[in-house]
Amino acid sequence: MNIKLATGEEISIAEGENILSALKRHGKYLISSCGGKGTCGKCRVKVLSGKYRTAKAGKISKGDRDKGIVLACQTVPEQEISVELLESSRLVIGDKIALSKSKDLAELFKSLDGKISPIVNKVSVKLPPPSIEDHISDLERLKRELNTKGMTGMRFSHGFVLSMADSMRSSGWDIDLAHVNGAEAIFITDRRDTSRYGLAVDIGTTTIVVYLIDFSDGRLVDVGMTYNSQIRHGDDVITRIIYATERGGLNELRDVVAEDINNLIRTITEKHKIKPGHVESAVVSGNTTMSHIFWGIDPRYIREEPYIPAVNFFPLWKAGTARLNINKQAPVYTLPCVASYVGGDIVSGVLASRMHRSSEIALFMDIGTNGEIAVGNNEWLMTAACSAGPCFEGSGIKHGMRATEGAIEAIKIAPDTFEPSFSVIGNTTPTGICGSGMIDAISEMLLTGVIDQRGKFVRDIKTDRIQEGDEGPEFVFCRGEKDVVLTEVDIENVLRAKAAIYAGISLLIKEVGFTLDSIERIYVAGGFGNYLNVDKAIILGMLPDLPKEKFMFLGNTSIAGAYLCLLSEKLRKEAEDIAHKMTYMELSVSRNFMDEYMSALFLPHTDIGLFPTVEKLLKAR
C-alpha cells in the first residue's frame, strides 16, 4: 500500500504499519519526543483523503481533529490515503544541534592531520588463476601471494572466508584485499571498483546523527539525523540501564538503536546510489552507556557503586556484530570512554576542540541529557560528570520541553510591570519552555526582583503573574488554552542543575591547583550550547564569570570527533591518548563537591565575589 504525500510523492507503507514509521523508513522525520507512544502530541499530519484508523488523539484539539489532523504514530491507513506533512511537525534537528558544516569539518581535519588513513587498508593482489596443476585452495592461494609481499600471519575470519571464493572469481582473480593493519583480512573487492565510504555515528541519549564520508577525498556525502528511539524506554541513561537489565530489554534497546542508524544509512545510500557494501568502516561515538548498549554489553554495573563499565577501550569489532547494514565485515571503531559517566562522546569532543594540543588551559563542557566537563591542556586533562540531570532538556520541569517548535526560547521581563515578553521557536503559540528559555527566565526574574537569590518568589511585588498552582507558587509567562508557567519547584530543579555544573567546574580547577581565572578558553559543546545566552548563564551562576570572548560554541563535537577518527589513524591514536590521559573524578562521592555544590545553590553563588559582573548588575537593580 502507498501513502500519497501532498507534494505528489508516494511512499510505501506495510499492512498495519503506522504513518510515523513509514515516513521514517523513507527518511522523513517528524518530531516525536515520546518515541511513538502517542503521548507527546507532536507527530501531527493532516489526512487529506482516504480511510484510516487512529488509536489516540492525544493533545489534538477538537478543532484540529475536525480538520483531519492526526498523530502519525497512532494512525494506520485502511486504504491508500493522501497526507499533508505539517511544517510544524517536521524534525529539523540540523538547525537545533548545529551540525558542523562540511567546509568547517574539512578545515578542522586539515588543521589536525590532513592525511586520510582509514581503518581499512587495501592491498592489490593479482592471483594466478587455479588449474589442475596449481590446485591449492582459494585461501592458500591468497596466503601464498601475500607471503611474496611479506604479509604473513594475517587472520581470516569466518565472515571473510564465506564470501571469498565468489569475490575472487567475480574479480577475475585480480583483487583488492581490504585488511586492518595487515593483521586481519576484511573482505575482497574487484580491483576496478574503487568506491570507498565510511560512516561516522554519534549516538546521543536523545538524538542520533550519522555522517557518510567518501574516503577518496574525505568529503561529507550526506548527513542523517533522528531521535534515538530508545527514548520510549526512558529519557536518560539511568532509566535505559534499568530497562536494559529487564528481560530482553538490552537486546531490544540494541535493536532499536541499530534500526535508527540503519534507517538513516538506507535513506542516504539510496539517495546517493551508494551500495551499503561499499561502506567499509565506521566510527561510533557515544556516552559509556550508549556505547555499551550499542554493542549489546550489559550496562548494569555502570549504575552500581563503584560504577564500573565493562569496557572503556572497545576492541575493533564488526559491523555485522553491531547489526549495522553496511559491509558486514566492516570494522567499527568505538571512541574510547573514560569512566561510567564520561564517555566516548566527551573524548571525541575534546579531540574536536583541539584543547589537548594547546598549552592554554581550557574548559570543555557538554550540557546535553547528561552534563560532562573536562579541564586541561596538552599536558594534563581532568574530567567529571556533573549529574546535572536532563532538566535543560525539559525533564522534571512542569512545562519543560526540548528546543523544538512551540518552546519559549528567550524571555525578557519588564522591570517595572513584571510583564514578560518572549520569542517562541517556530513563531507559534507557546506550548512550553526549553533550556535556554529557563535560563533566560530565571536570570530575568532575578534581575527584576521577581525571585530572590535563593530562587524563591518575592511575594510583595505587584504582579498577578505569580499565582498558586497545583505544585505551589508559579510564574505565568503565557495564558492561553494552556498556561505556560515556571514553578518554584522548577526553579529549584534548575538551581540544582546549574549548581552541579558550576561546582564540577570549580572543583576540577581547584583539584589541579588553579583558579577559574586560569581558564583561557571555554568550549561549549552540544545542542543546548547553541542557544545558550552566556551572559544569562553567568547571571544564573551556571558558567563562571569570565569574559565573553573566552567562550566558543562548537556544536555537535561528538560527531565531529567521530568524523576525524574515521578519516585518520593519527587522530584515532590521539583519541586513545586523550582517554588514557584523562583523570576522572567521581564527584558523587566527593566531600568537597558537596561543599562546592551547596555554595552554588544560590543565585549566582553564596560567594558573590566570584561573580563581579553579576554583583554589579544586582547592585544596579
Added chain:
Amino acid sequence: MNIKLATGEEISIAEGENILSALKRHGKYLISSCGGKGTCGKCRVKVLSGKYRTAKAGKISKGDRDKGIVLACQTVPEQEISVELLESSRLVIGDKIALSKSKDLAELFKSLDGKISPIVNKVSVKLPPPSIEDHISDLERLKRELNTKGMTGMRFSHGFVLSMADSMRSSGWDIDLAHVNGAEAIFITDRRDTSRYGLAVDIGTTTIVVYLIDFSDGRLVDVGMTYNSQIRHGDDVITRIIYATERGGLNELRDVVAEDINNLIRTITEKHKIKPGHVESAVVSGNTTMSHIFWGIDPRYIREEPYIPAVNFFPLWKAGTARLNINKQAPVYTLPCVASYVGGDIVSGVLASRMHRSSEIALFMDIGTNGEIAVGNNEWLMTAACSAGPCFEGSGIKHGMRATEGAIEAIKIAPDTFEPSFSVIGNTTPTGICGSGMIDAISEMLLTGVIDQRGKFVRDIKTDRIQEGDEGPEFVFCRGEKDVVLTEVDIENVLRAKAAIYAGISLLIKEVGFTLDSIERIYVAGGFGNYLNVDKAIILGMLPDLPKEKFMFLGNTSIAGAYLCLLSEKLRKEAEDIAHKMTYMELSVSRNFMDEYMSALFLPHTDIGLFPTVEKLLKAR
C-alpha cells in the same frame, strides 16, 4: 505429549513430531538409511496402544502392519501412545564401524605424544576488585593484570566481552582466563571450577561420530553415533554439493549436520551430567565437502574443474559460528584438507596410522562412501581420490545395501553344484547384499567359474541360479518374498570401483618410482575395512597381491585422529605437516590413470603376473 516405551521409559514428543525424530532427540537411534523419507523401510517400531496417523508404510508387509508395526519416520501420535522398539531396527553403528576402544585410544595417544596440551590454555588471574579510586573498566582491569604477567596484545572478541563482567563478579574476581596461545581470550571461569572437556567429531558422508573427552586425564567419557541426516539430500558428496548450491540448501545442510552433532552432545552431556559450557574446545574431521558444509562455506567449486576448495587449512573459528551447543566461545579446530577429494578425514587417518613417522613405505586406504588412498612414509606422502563411487555401500547395486541387519555379508559357492551358502547380518531373512558380500560373491563366482575374468556369466554351466532379470542376466543367491540377486550390471559396477582403487594405488606407487612390492604395510581404514576379507579382495584384484600379514585394519581413523588433535598441540602440528607434505594427484585427468584403470577392469587384472596367488588359484580350479 509423551511416548511410553515398552521398557517403561517415557520420552517427550512435540505436536506433529514423528516418532523417529522424538527418539533421536532422546538419544535413541533407529536405522533410517533414507534419512526419514519413508522409503528404506528400516525405522520400524511396534505401536502397542494409542492412536496415531501414519503417512506411508513403505516395505512393511500386511502381516506386520496388522501387528502394529509402523515406520517411525512416518508416524505421528494423535494421543499418548505406547511403543516397542524392535531390536532389528536399532542403529548400532558401534559394531559396524569398529570404533577404537578407549584403552586403544589412550595407548595410541601415548605412543604419539602422551602430554595433554588442549587448544585452550588457562591462566589464573587474581583481579583486585574495583573501587571508587580504582575504577578502570573490567576489560582494562583484566589487561592490567595480564600485563604484569607479560601477556600483552591479547585479542578480545565480542563474545568474550559479553559474558566477561558477570563471570568476573560471580568468580569473586579470582578467575581462570581461557585463551588460545596467549593471542585470544576465550572465556572466563571461576578458578575453583576445574571441569574441562573437549569434543572430537568425525563428520562422515554417511555417519557422524562424536567423542567426549575429559581433559584432566584424556579419558573418553562417552561416544555418540548417528547417521548424517544430510543423507536425505543425497548419498554422496556430489549430490550434497548440488543440493548446497540450490537456494537455501547450504544453510539447510549446515543446520542438519549441526543438529545431528548437537543431539549427540545433548545425550552424552545429560547422561554424564556435564554442563555443555564446560566443553571448551572441539576438533572436527571430515572430507573436504563435509568440512565446507559444516562451516557453511559454499562447496560449489569443489565440483567444478579444476576442483578447487575454498579452504584446506581452516582457521580456528568458534563453536557458536559452527552452531555447536557447547561453550559458544570454544575454538573449533578443523583437520586440514589436502584437496577437493582428499580431506581432513584422510589427514586424520594418516596421523592415527602413524605411517608419517616411520621409514617403511605404507599404503593407507579408506574405502567408505568415497575411496581415498595415500602412500608414503616419514619422508614423502602421495595421495589421490579413486572415485570408486559408493557401490560398496550399496548404491548402484540392484540389491545393494549398507552393512546393516539383513545384509548378506559373506558368501560361499559350492564349486560342483554352484549352490550358494551365506551369512546374514542379524541372522535374519536376507534383504540385500553389502560391500563385503559383493566382494565375496564375485571372487567366489570367479573361482567357481560362474563368471569369467571379464565378469560375465559363463552361460554353459549347469545351474538354475543364473536367470534373466529385468536388468539382464543375474545370479540368485536367495529366493523368498523377494529374491536377492547380483546382476551382470552390478558386477560391472563393482569391477569399475575395484579397478579405480587398484589403478589409484598402482599409479601412486609408480609415480614415486616404486613397485607394489615396496609396500611394507597396508592400513585399511573405515567401516567397510572391518568386514573386508583380504584374500577375496585380492582375488577380485581390488587390493594388491601382498602377504596377508602386511594388512592392518584400523577402524574409524578419522575420529581417532580427531581425538589425537583434540588432546595434543604437537599432533595438531603434525596433522598440518601431513597435509602440507601430501602431494595430491588428480587422477580424473591423468592419461596414465586411464591406462591403469582399463587394465584393472578384469578379474583380477589383465596382467595376471601381478597376482601370482590368484593365478595359482585360477589354475587349481
